[in-house]
Amino acid sequence: MEEELKYLRLLSEQFPNISAVTTEIINLEAIMELPKATEHFISDLHGEFEAVSHVLRNGSGNVKEKINEVFSERLNTEQINQLATIIYYPERKVASIIETLSSKEEREEFYHYTILALVELGQFVVSKYTRSKVRKAMNPDMSYIMEELLFKDSILSNKEPYYHNIIQNVINLEAADLLIISLSELIQDLIVDHLHVLGDIYDRGPAPDKILNLLMEKKSLDIQWGNHDVLWMGAASGSKVAIANVLRICARYDNLEVIEDSYGISLRPLASFAERVYSKNNSKAFQPKLDDEMTHFPEEDKQLA
Template identity: 55%
Template sequence: MSYVEKLVREKFPTEQAIITEITNLEAILNLPKATEHYVSDLHGEFNAFDHTLRNGSGNVKQKITENFAGRLTPKNIQDFATLIYYPEDELAFQKKELTDQEFLEQWYLNTISNLIELLKVTATKYTRSKVRKALSPNFVYITEELLYNDQQEHDKRNYYNKILRNLVELKQSDYFIIATCYTIQRLVVDHLHVIGDIYDRGPAPDKIMEKLINYHSVDIQWGNHDVLWIGAVAGSALCMMNLLRICARYNNLAIIEDVYGINLRHLSMFAEKNYGDNEAFRPKTLENEDFVMSDERIQITQIHQAVSIIQFKLEGQLKKRRPEFKLDDMILLDQIQWPKKEIVIEGKTYSLENTCFRTINPDKPFELTKEEDEVVQSLLNSFMNATKLRKHLDFLVGKGSMYKTYNGNLLFHGCIPVEEDGTFQQFNYENDSFSGKKLLDFWELRLRKAYKKANNGENIEADMIWYLWQGALSPLFGKHSMTTFARYFISEDEPKKECKNAYFKLRKEEWFCNQLLIEFGLDEKSGHVINGHTPVKKEQEPILANKKMIVIDGGYSKAYQPITGIGGYTLLYNSYGLQLVTHYPFTSKKDAVKHSRDIKSTRKIVNQELERQTVADTDIGEEIKKSLQMLREILNKYDS
């Protein structure tokens, strides 16, 4: 008897116990496939993300409409949906509106009855034991009595009604409603996929991380902005300077100091001493933000210049340190003709504008000043030892991966580097080469090793994480180089161009997407490739290659919404197939509650299954089938 068989016998010591488990698992295989929810490129926009989770990308309201249309008015349907999204806020609003106690009590009775009816609908895809785990422990007994009894049955009607009235009379109705609303949210979506870029630009990536840590079932595919933060905690000064520059650029340094407790005082004093106002480095702000020429704006502008110059110096050091990275296309400080303040790029001379080169030694342009080095080391130690940041990134690394194959679909953030003809490009390292799936496996191993080994200094592990940020063969970047220097200092457009990898042209082709699916061991007939990373512009389509490729970066980040024209895409995959959901920009929770306003969303069917999918058709179903085979083999041994 194998070790696994011994464990199974310990769990199911009798023949009847095995028969019961076989019956249970066989039944589970016939349940409808539960709903998967895909989001991407959240970029710190917690409020919009939180609302999308609460409404299940419109799934909650759709189920209300399907089951209550004709019985509730459109306004009452929206009020009911808002209650489920924000139960605490909506309860407070209703109690303020319904001042007559009798009307309020009737509202409670009607609302609880409607919630139970909706809960029945959302619970149909799950076993009773899984539903029980989703219920509040304080109300398991009451909820199950209401949930699994027919309120229309004459003999039980008084029993059912008395439970409802007791909840009101004993002042438990608020707690019960809140608990039931969150249970419905929990059951509407079974599993969440986050396809990269939680961090940077938006104000609250920390809140997104806390939400994900407490979410019932989630996986994450790392984005290029996520690896900057991972790299900083792993000891990469260059990753750290990049993320500080982005935080300053988007007026978001508060995430560093106020949320993660990293003191920027030393950096601020250094920046104030060496830099002044500079138009190119003023933080990007929203049009309606009161942020004109305040002292804070000047301070951020100074910090922005300081960290940018340090970044450019460290990039030059890296190029010398890692010739194997082939960073020849990177614009570096040693290309500057200092007396004229000009730079030669590919044989053409450009004038430099908005310069802030006070701390640069033209003879040794990559050398940090003593004070710059002290600032870098102090900040790096703070990043590596920030408790809350470490907690969030431990989760990000633990739950994250370079790619995910899940229920026949391939999920990754950026690209698979390829030549123009679709041949996988090779990354050479230590006398070995990596391409396609092996390239992503290689980078995942290197990132995990670097994060685990985390140390302060010029080490290859930390440098490898930086390469994921902007290396030419990085699956998370997908361009020949990043032209950050040119965007700050050169007015002409040509040096700012960033040529994309051929992947982004080829992903429009069905044959290429089939090639990707085969490379990762998936069925090219039924599978899909799901990407983020590149915002889908107004004139572009998110569904490509005869529905084989779906790009769901639609502009959660407010910085991208002018070019996308929307507030983001999400994807739902339920037992009926795939649906792409287009969201319009989110206003606020206050607006949602006070005016019963939801995010306006539209749905587009990507594919519709001819036969409704069941658990048997999923990855979990395959595991259950393996378990069933083992249980039947052990059952046969009982007979002998």
């Protein structure tokens, strides 16, 4: 009995009465009945930020798949691709489309159609989640409007003018871009519920630091560190062997910018030391491995070596 009381006292700190416990049990039981959300596995990132960013924006193809499920009977391939690109890169794509539209009527029609399409797709995507979870993922500046549109009651047709006026007022107040961006980012975030990252994040690629910053924005993920990740952790912790190995790999693959530009560590003292001590040695064995597209002056290659 005393053992049970110990746990009940701990439970009472979060749920002070029977009503609170009952409500939590009901909520958890209801969540368990929701459809299983999508999990995404991504591996061997190797510092390639642009590629990783694109994969996360499109949910490894899940965004296009959901668009096809919702709109395959109503939109052609070109329209589906345009909507997908708006979701991947809303700010850039919307700006490029608006530039091609000469009249105010055309721009308003584009905004109205795009918002309606994103709302319909968003309703399909958020159906796997509780309203509370969806609300937490929304842009706070647009949360009220997005919640009204995404959770509108399709049965009550007498509220259609209300929803139409919301969208029209957003357009009139020049907030359509922000709403489209907010809806697109919400779809990006919720299209994949949990992200599994299988190292390496670090290696030869130019921007592992940007990948880490991107992953820190994700609300639900786990990481299995790779050997290169552990090497960089060792270097950051002060291991001289790890530091030397990181410098060797970065120099070998012409990737010293990540050390100098991303982390602000000057390598000039190291280069000066190498020129002074090893200037008479043949450095051919230490020449960097360069892509065919990369061009360097001989003196640059010598410094890298």
